[in-house]
Amino acid sequence: MTAIRRVLVANRGEIARRVFRACRMRGVSTVAVYSDADADSPYVAEADMAVRLGPADARESYLRADLIIDAALRSGADAIHPGYGFLSENAAFARAVMDAGIVWIGPPPEAILAVGDKQRARDVAKRAGVPTFPGHEGDDDDASLIAAAARIGYPLLVKAAAGGGGKGMRKVGAASELLDAIASARREAEAAFGSSKLILERCIEHARHVEVQLLGDTRGHVVALLERDCSLQRRHQKVIEECPSPSIDAETRVRLLDMGVRIAKAAGYVNAGTAEFILAPDGALYFLEMNTRLQVEHPVTEEVVGVDLVGWQLAIAAGEPLTLRQEDIVPHGHAIEFRLYAEDPSNGFLPQPGRIVDLRLPQGPMIRVDACVRAGMEITGWYDPMIAKIIVKGADREEARRRLSAALAETVVLGIRTNTAWVKSVVDGDAFRDAAIDTTWAERTLSATPYERPEPGEAAWVALAAFLAAGGAPGASTGGTAPARHPTPFYATDGFSLVRGGAP
Amino acid sequence: MRPVDATWTEGRSAKRLKADPTPGGIVLSVDGGAGRPFAVSRDAEGGWVVDGPDGRVRAVVARVGQRVLVSLGGHTFEFSEAASGALAASAAVERDITAPMTGKVVDVTVREGDVVEAGATLVVLEAMKMEHRMKAVAAMRVTSVRVVRGAAVELGALLVTLEPVA
Numbered sequence: 232m233t234a235i236r237r238v239l240v241a242n243r244g245e246i247a248r249r250v251f252r253a254c255r256m257r258g259v260s261t262v263a264v265y266s267d268a269d270a271d272s273p274y275v276a277e278a279d280m281a282v283r284l285g286p287a288d289a290r291e292s293y294l295r296a297d298l299i300i301d302a303a304l305r306s307g308a309d310a311i312h313p314g315y316g317f318l319s320e321n322a323a324f325a326r327a328v329m330d331a332g333i334v335w336i337g338p339p340p341e342a343i344l345a346v347g348d349k350q351r352a353r354d355v356a357k358r359a360g361v362p363t364f365p366g367h368e369g370d371d372d373d374a375s376l377i378a379a380a381a382r383i384g385y386p387l388l389v390k391a392a393a394g395g396g397g398k399g400m401r402k403v404g405a406a407s408e409l410l411d412a413i414a415s416a417r418r419e420a421e422a423a424f425g426s427s428k429l430i431l432e433r434c435i436e437h438a439r440h441v442e443v444q445l446l447g448d449t450r451g452h453v454v455a456l457l458e459r460d461c462s463l464q465r466r467h468q469k470v471i472e473e474c475p476s477p478s479i480d481a482e483t484r485v486r487l488l489d490m491g492v493r494i495a496k497a498a499g500y501v502n503a504g505t506a507e508f509i510l511a512p513d514g515a516l517y518f519l520e521m522n523t524r525l526q527v528e529h530p531v532t533e534e535v536v537g538v539d540l541v542g543w544q545l546a547i548a549a550g551e552p553l554t555l556r557q558e559d560i561v562p563h564g565h566a567i568e569f570r571l572y573a574e575d576p577s578n579g580f581l582p583q584p585g586r587i588v589d590l591r592l593p594q595g596p597m598i599r600v601d602a603c604v605r606a607g608m609e610i611t612g613w614y615d616p617m618i619a620k621i622i623v624k625g626a627d628r629e630e631a632r633r634r635l636s637a638a639l640a641e642t643v644v645l646g647i648r649t650n651t652a653w654v655k656s657v658v659d660g661d662a663f664r665d666a667a668i669d670t671t672w673a674e675r676t677l678s679a680t681p682y683e684r685p686e687p688g689e690a691a692w693v694a695l696a697a698f699l700a701a702g703g704a705p706g707a708s709t710g711g712t713a714p715a716r717h718p719t720p721f722y723a724t725d726g727f728s729l730v731r732g733g734a735p
Numbered sequence: 736m737r738p739v740d741a742t743w744t745e746g747r748s749a750k751r752l753k754a755d756p757t758p759g760g761i762v763l764s765v766d767g768g769a770g771r772p773f774a775v776s777r778d779a780e781g782g783w784v785v786d787g788p789d790g791r792v793r794a795v796v797a798r799v800g801q802r803v804l805v806s807l808g809g810h811t812f813e814f815s816e817a818a819s820g821a822l823a824a825s826a827a828v829e830r831d832i833t834a835p836m837t838g839k840v841v842d843v844t845v846r847e848g849d850v851v852e853a854g855a856t857l858v859v860l861e862a863m864k865m866e867h868r869m870k871a872v873a874a875m876r877v878t879s880v881r882v883v884r885g886a887a888v889e890l891g892a893l894l895v896t897l898e899p900v901a
Contacts, residue, residue, distance in 0.1 A: 398864055415859070415866055418841060423864050466865070573863075582863040584837045584890075588797045588804070591780065612837045612862040643795045643806040652810035687745045687805070687812045692752065692765060694794035694805050695814050697775040697785045699739045700754040700761045703798055 232550040233334055235259055235310045239303045240278075242314025243293065244603040245620060246525070247274040250312045253541035262306045264299060266292035268611045274603045280306050287613045293317045294425055296324045300331050310334035310548060312541075316615065319524040320347045320393065321425070336548040338502045338523045345498040346521035349392050349430050352494075356518040359497040361490045364509065364517040366432040368392070373413060376431060380409055383433050388467075389413055391420035392428035397467035399423055402434060435517075437669045439510040440464065441476050442522075443491030444532045446503055446543055448553035453495045455488035456536045456560055459505075459528055463657065465580055465673040470654060472528035473567045474535045477628055477666035478510060487516055492557075494521065502547050503529075503540055512669075527570070530601060530622045534566035565628040567635050569654055571602075571619040571642065573610045576653035576682040584612040588646035593638035597624040597631075610647060618644070628666070632658060653682050736761060736775070742817040743803075749817055763787075832869050832895040834888045838862030843884050849877045850900055858882065858894045874900050 238254050239262035240247045251261045251274070263278035268287035275281045282302035284292040292298070294317055303311055311328050313319035313336070322343040328335045337343075346352040350368030357363065367379030371392075380387055380403070389412045391399030399420030401412035413429060421427040439462045447453040460476035461469040479487060491506040498521070505526050507519040529540050538555070547553060573583045590606040602619035604610075610618060623638055625631030639655040662668050662676075687695075736756030742749055753770075754761040760774040773787040785792040794807040803814045842859035845851060851871045858869040875897035882894050 411856070415868075419861075419864065419866055422861070578835060579867070581836045581867060582838075582865055584862060588799055589781075589795055589806075591782075591795060612839075614863060616863040616865075640809045642809055643811070645795060645797045645804045645806055645811060646799055648811070655809045684746055685810055686748050687814075689789070690792040690807060691745070691794070691805050691812045692743075692750055693763065693773060693785050693787060693792050694783050694796055694807065695743060695803055695812075696739060696752045696754045696763050696765075697761060697773060697783055698796040698798075698803060698805070699741070699752065700736050700756060701775060702737065703796065703803060 233309075233548075235334055235336075235545060235549045237262060237279075237306070237308045238310045238312055238336065238545070239264065239282075239299070239306060239308035240312050240314060241293070241299045242312075242317055242319070243269050243272065243614065244274060245601045245617075246314040246527075248277055248603050249601055250314065250541055251277055253539060253545060256539070256542060257545055259545065262303070262308045264293075264302050266613075268613050272603060272608075273605060282306055287611065289317065289613065290422070290425075296321070296327055299324075300327060300333065303328075303333050304331065308333065310336055310545075312336040312544070313524065315524050315527055316423075320522070322347060334548050336502070336544050338500055338504060342498050342500045342504075343523045346494070346500065346504075347393070347523045349390065349394075349520050352498075352521050353518070355498050355521075356494055359490075359493040361494055361518045362516065363519075364433055364435065366430060368430045371429045373410065376413055376429065377406075377409060379431050380406065383431055386434040388432045388434050389416045390430050390432060391416065391424055391426070392430050393424040393426040394420060397464070397469075399427075399429070400467045402467075432519075435509055435511055436671070437512045438671075439476075439478050440469075440507065440519075440670050441479065441487060441510050441516075442505050442507040442526075443488055444503070444505055444526075444529070444540070445491050445495045445500065446540070446547070446553055446555065447495050447500045448547050449501055449550055450552055451496070452553050453492050453500065454553065454555050454557050454560060455491045456532050456538065456540070456555075457562055458484065458487055458491075459526075459531055461528060462668050462670050463663070463673060464670050465677070467670075469528065470570055470572075470650065470673070471567060471658075471663075472531055473565065473628070473631070474531040475562045475565065483510075483514065483516070488557075490516065490518065494518065503544050527617070527620070528568050530599060530620065531566040531568045534599065534622060534624045535562050535564060536560055537563055564624055564626050565631045566622060566624045567628075567631045568620055568622045569635060569639065569658075570617050570650075571621060571644070572650045573616040573618050573644075573647050574650055575648040576650050576677075577648075577684045580650070582612060582616040583647040583649070584610050584616075585647040586610075587618075587644055589643065590645070591641065591643035592619060593621060593641040595638075597634060598622070598638055599624075618649070629664075632664060652685070656682075743814045744817045745812050745814045760786075830875075830897050830899075831893055832857055832871075832897065834860060834890055834892045834894055835867065835869075836860065836862045837890045838867075838888060840882045840884055840886045840888060840894075841866065843880060843882060845877045845880060845895065847877055847880055851875055851877065851897075860888070869894060871897065876900050 261278040263281040318324040322340040325340040389401045417427040444456040461472040463471040505522040599622040623634040739754040753764040762770040764770045
């Protein structure tokens, strides 16, 4: 057993806050690291200590293993949690952390190497008797990829070997688009993961994305904490995730979870990880890849299974035994997560950096918000455009769906465009209600009917008129400059009275 | 409260709003219609609560530059005051390729004088780790390239200018 007393989180934003929470539960002190772009971010203030890494560019801050390990040593941290993205699946970083005498809160570097790379993961899956589907893994010079693509057939996916989250991934519909996609995926992969290595995969139409949450301890005990369904994606980026999956029956679930456990055991896996699968329309399951880290969407599992996954990550890293038994892991209700992105659905989902002038995130029973954002904050173009995760729970899927719809109606982000209204239209629609959404549903639907911003109804015009009549005319106020750390009427710049009906 | 008499637009919608102050609210006429009374107040978080003949409207509203943002029901409307007689959009903008987001130029694939086909990539931008390819919508000639690879560009920055191929 290794005592963990101070944890440095080698990440930023909401996931840093999520890890800090788990640390506080265990009486562990916390260290934040930050780039110049994040110096004023709430997570930096929330930690017990904070260390500057460097400039905004992740390659000079959050991807600098040397600076992070140095920060841990200087701050007296005895463990590092990598979060997701950045260096979280980098075996060399994990090794360097351990070589510096610091506990790595994640799988051992050998396990990251065994399954973190997509091509090695396929070998592990084959050893574990788990099916994979057609793809190319190996030489990734242009000529090899062109030859492999001809063998696999179109449409296919060009993916970053070290990747995840849609970064460095391109769908290619025809041979003429291949070289362009390869060049662009290489650049994105290099920028996002520090490795430009690419692989190819067959693209299965009308597939659903299901994934198994796994936990393993240092004694070889592995459990599967049910599955998640992440079928609503756009540009291969997950938008909505739920637990349990509405698209598999009990028999398939047993099979799926067993496959996940077999892969983890074959890889000697320790700590939290996720085995991703493609569920084909005919019910066949294909292993896709293993994410050797905490997932963005881990909260839906936590809510349905009733566990603190990050807490378990800390316990396992400290050498404690995993006391969960597979037979005790049963779903309690249904949870759905919505990722709130700073992007414009009416304009190709382009990222929308800018200042958030006002912000209301939903509240209430069975609503959890994991975020690191406040009114007045600048969303920079440096990092991922996700600004919050909203997780709702219900006794069943339909109750959770209705709660999510109401939560979305309550969500306000003023100053930058977000995906909220588009996602609400999806959640309210028949396809989502009937759990009929596959991984390319959003792309197909949007290319048939691009999302258009709704025209304002009577209510919007009335609200505008009331605002203008109360002094909100041009030049009368300057939205966005209020010290809106705590958005309350006391910062309102229009001089309007709090008293109901009371004009100034 | 103070009187309002102005035309505002949102997307393709435009309406003339005429509001006269009353104790605790306004009488509002839209597009010259009959005036209707509304009580105006604020909720505990500074949101706007407007009670009228058809019930209650709750919204969060803020001014950002020349725009007024009105968020209700999960969507944010972006209102602008109409400049008199200038509602029609300019048709010339397609010749100017501008940055649809703040970001970095990761590639410039054309040079001045090049003739490109419809769909050809001109400039590749990156923001928030996502690439966006700026493409020609028709066969055009490149008349100038205003950015270089590696440059940081702001939203709306001019990247490339084009002219129709004769």
